[in-house]
Amino acid sequence: MSNRMEVSRRTFLQASLAAGGGLLLGFELGPAAHAEAASAASDTGFEPNAWLSIADDGTVTVRVASSEMGQGVMTAIPMLVAEELDANWKHVRAEFAPVDPAYTNPRLRSQATGGSTAVRGFWTSVREAGAAAREMLLAAAAQTWAVDVGECRTDAGKVVHTASGRSLEYGALVATAAVQPLPELLFLKDPTEFTLVGQSLPRLDTPAKTDGSAVFGQDVRLPGMLTATVLRCPVFGGKLRRFDAQAAKRIAGVREVLQISSGIAVVADGFWPANLGRDALSVEWDEGPGAELDDDIIRNQFRGAVTGGRVVRNDGDAEAMLAAAADALKAVYEVPFLAHACMEPMNATADVRKDGCDIWAPTQGQTATQQTAMKLTGLPAEKVRVHTTFLGGGFGRRSEVDFIADAVEISIAVGRPVKVIWTREDDIQHDFYRPATYNELAAVLGKNGLPQAWIHRIAGPSILARRFPDRVRDAADFTNIEGAANIPYAIPNVRVSYAMVNPGVPVGFWRSVGSSQNAFITECFLDELAAAAGKDPVEYRRALLVGHPRHENVLELAARKSGWGSPLPPGRYRGIAVAESFASFVAQVAEVSVDAQQGIRVHRVVCAVDCGVTVNPGIIEAQMESGIVYGLTAALKGQITIDRGRVRQSNFNDYPMLTIAEMPSVEVHILPSREDPGGVGEPGTPPIAPAVANAVFAATGRPVRRLPVRL
Amino acid sequence: MVSLIVNGESRKLDIEPSTPLLWALRDALALTGTKYGCGIALCGACTVLVEGQPARACVTPVSSVAGKRITTIEGLSRTGGHAVQRAWVAEDVPQCGFCQSGQILSAVALLERNPDPTDADINAAMSVVLCRCGTYQRIRRAIRVAAADKAAAERS
Incomplete structure (x- = not known):
């Protein structure tokens, strides 16, 4: 225990004996969560309303506050609890936590999942919950055996009396443990003592995701439930003028047609009649001034504003160097709007009654969901319960609440439980898009070929201006400049500016947010500088990464594992990029071939990641693969375009996804680290577009300055 | 009716x-x-x-x-025990999981008509099922595991 970290007892830790005789330990829960827990109580168990509960059969149930959208949080958080609890992993189960302030992610100040913060946000608190339970189980066993607690130890779900060899399973100790005083001090393991954390344990949700039993939002079924679809104005900002529902109402199974905030809802016995009813609506929209908007107008707005942005980083005097330089390098980089295209289109189910409201939703924002329903129903927080389902992808899209509002409004109107299902077309055309941006880059190289000045002027729409206006500081939105203002390279004069231009296309958080475009822009421009200096891209970065060992280490590892500099088969080229995002460091090398007929093919990606302490290497690998595929789809195919105020694309025919046939072989190498955990869900995405684009640059000699990559 | x-x-x-x-x-x-x-x-x-x-x-x-x-x-099976499902569990394929029913049933059909598929066969059969989470690499591995498993079962 000597090297264990001592943490003071937290006032919010509580223990109690539950009805069925189990140990309940966790943060104090508010009334809504207690109500839900009571309804879920079984005869043999106890109220499963805390971070952790142990049943008398030894089953450990961990309540996961974050949403499971594929990133593996439903396995990672239980691993952290089980590690400090010294649980038998075979006895560990996971379930979704209810909505309650107790489950607030401290990094987000909300019960929400985003910004790759789940493990980072709960890293300490859930381990403390496990450690406290363990102390109480130890005390319970010592009391049972009438021995000193110091003579006992825990081991994989049981307490052992070292001298006598006697042991008791946790399940047999829960009643005694529950009446033990809370430990005055908690001891957290040193990472060198971890036995579960650091192992590639299989995901707890895999069985349910291979036999059809996992319940996604789309799968929620309630007695008396109706299904709705909503027809929205295709033009952003447009309004309903009038509609005729006669034909829709004649369709068998259609129950009601009504107007809600977002459009016209057709409510029916199932999705299919609702969808037919929607097709049969006759509608007149007031498209408003937004109907004029198109890509050219947006681009001109960006171009007109780009030089007048707010300066967000200003080292030295880059502008003066640029003005004085005869041979500055200049380039314009552009990225398009992107839709999230979660495999599960948006949906939510609401049951609004006079006495309360229940919402079942694949949501990344339990607090926001609850608040949306409170506003629409007038009910207090304790009457609004949120039941989180599995999410068929999230990527930031499900941090929004538009689909929640649809379900709540319709349920209020029809007085029954209602599931609203968006079509794929709705999902693509009514998203909150990854911002398109327009970027002017300029650099001045010194005699040694290394940049002496770097200027990056960004123009584009702000996510925070809509979502969190109070977090916009002096017209600067940190999400637009992440990955740009913090470039790690040793350049004496750096000037980065951001001009906020909001043309009226809704924008939102998209996997890796600002870094998703800024890594492309900065890492590709850096390759342009390296080429101008006649330097190898890896050498060039190495020379500039002074004082940034974590960047440098992933760069070196990716370069080495990819065989950087070694001969390739004819027609193949490599590109490299490195990016820090969400406190993790990732470098990727892409091997690409370019062919006039076959286009761009990515054959192999080598990925090196330093994400601090590793909780589950198998999941980290999967998340790197996932981030790469998500970013590769964007780099090679992704583009939302605007015409007459509406989105041109509508489904996978015109907003295509990467297929298995296009999947490169991906190798992930994790750097061992004892740093605090970094994010894992998003950091795999930023480097892939620039790695591929830099390989294409190497192949063609022409820099790639726009996405998607075109030859 | x-x-x-x-x-x-x-x-x-x-x-x-x-x-x-x-x-x-x-x-x-x-x-x-x-x-x-x-x-x-x-x-x-x-x-x-x-x-x-x-x-x-x-x-x-x-x-x-x-x-x-x-x-x-x-x-597909009463207890998730079809060879393809077992391979999916062994390779820990799913992430969000939403597409996996379609992936698994497509793989079942592929292996029924082609017990030993090449990469090209897998690509051709499976490209019609999209996965936004990027589980493709593990899907490939799982299909090979299931194919080997079925071949071993038939030999014994």
């Missing part, structure tokens, strides 16, 4: 004959393992087996499969 044979059971449905099989399964029969992803046969999330062949339930009128044997993910 439309009669279907779903997962070995005869089911009679009072349903509009043009209704896509997907919604008959999900809304009328409560078999929600088959997913709606695009509605126009482009993503494969709704893949089921009709007489052993993969079919896109979202564009298959229920009347067109009357009397035919339909297998959904729920009917």
Whole structure:
């Protein structure tokens, strides 16, 4: 225990004996969560309303506050609890936590999942919950055996009396443990003592995701439930003028047609009649001034504003160097709007009654969901319960609440439980898009070929201006400049500016947010500088990464594992990029071939990641693969375009996804680290577009300055 | 009235004959393992087996499969023990999991007609099922594991 970290007892830790005789330990829960827990109580168990509960059969149930959208949080958080609890992993189960302030992610100040913060946000608190339970189980066993607690130890779900060899399973100790005083001090393991954390344990949700039993939002079924679809104005900002529902109402199974905030809802016995009813609506929209908007107008707005942005980083005097330089390098980089295209289109189910409201939703924002329903129903927080389902992808899209509002409004109107299902077309055309941006880059190289000045002027729409206006500081939105203002390279004069231009296309958080475009822009421009200096891209970065060992280490590892500099088969080229995002460091090398007929093919990606302490290497690998595929789809195919105020694309025919046939072989190498955990869900995405684009640059000699990559 | 044979059971449905099989399964029969992803046969999330062949339930009128044997993910095995499901668990394939019913049923059909598929065979058969989480690499591995598993079972 000597090297264990001592943490003071937290006032919010509580223990109690539950009805069925189990140990309940966790943060104090508010009334809504207690109500839900009571309804879920079984005869043999106890109220499963805390971070952790142990049943008398030894089953450990961990309540996961974050949403499971594929990133593996439903396995990672239980691993952290089980590690400090010294649980038998075979006895560990996971379930979704209810909505309650107790489950607030401290990094987000909300019960929400985003910004790759789940493990980072709960890293300490859930381990403390496990450690406290363990102390109480130890005390319970010592009391049972009438021995000193110091003579006992825990081991994989049981307490052992070292001298006598006697042991008791946790399940047999829960009643005694529950009446033990809370430990005055908690001891957290040193990472060198971890036995579960650091192992590639299989995901707890895999069985349910291979036999059809996992319940996604789309799968929620309630007695008396109706299904709705909503027809929205295709033009952003447009309004309903009038509609005729006669034909829709004649369709068998259609129950009601009504107007809600977002459009016209057709409510029916199932999705299919609702969808037919929607097709049969006759509608007149007031498209408003937004109907004029198109890509050219947006681009001109960006171009007109780009030089007048707010300066967000200003080292030295880059502008003066640029003005004085005869041979500055200049380039314009552009990225398009992107839709999230979660495999599960948006949906939510609401049951609004006079006495309360229940919402079942694949949501990344339990607090926001609850608040949306409170506003629409007038009910207090304790009457609004949120039941989180599995999410068929999230990527930031499900941090929004538009689909929640649809379900709540319709349920209020029809007085029954209602599931609203968006079509794929709705999902693509009514998203909150990854911002398109327009970027002017300029650099001045010194005699040694290394940049002496770097200027990056960004123009584009702000996510925070809509979502969190109070977090916009002096017209600067940190999400637009992440990955740009913090470039790690040793350049004496750096000037980065951001001009906020909001043309009226809704924008939102998209996997890796600002870094998703800024890594492309900065890492590709850096390759342009390296080429101008006649330097190898890896050498060039190495020379500039002074004082940034974590960047440098992933760069070196990716370069080495990819065989950087070694001969390739004819027609193949490599590109490299490195990016820090969400406190993790990732470098990727892409091997690409370019062919006039076959286009761009990515054959192999080598990925090196330093994400601090590793909780589950198998999941980290999967998340790197996932981030790469998500970013590769964007780099090679992704583009939302605007015409007459509406989105041109509508489904996978015109907003295509990467297929298995296009999947490169991906190798992930994790750097061992004892740093605090970094994010894992998003950091795999930023480097892939620039790695591929830099390989294409190497192949063609022409820099790639726009996405998607075109030859 | 439309009669279907779903997962070995005869089911009679009072349903509009043009209704896509997907919604008959999900809304009328409560078999929600088959997913709606695009509605126009482009993503494969709704893949089921009709007489052993993969079919896109979202564009298959229920009347067109009357009397035919339909297998959904729920009917593939009683306990998730089909060789392909076991391989999926062994390789820890799913992430969000939404597309996996379609992936698994497509892989089942592939291995039925081609017990030892090459990478090209896998690409050709599986490119019609999209995965936004990027589980493709593990899908490839799992298909190979399932193929080896089936081959070993047949030898013994």
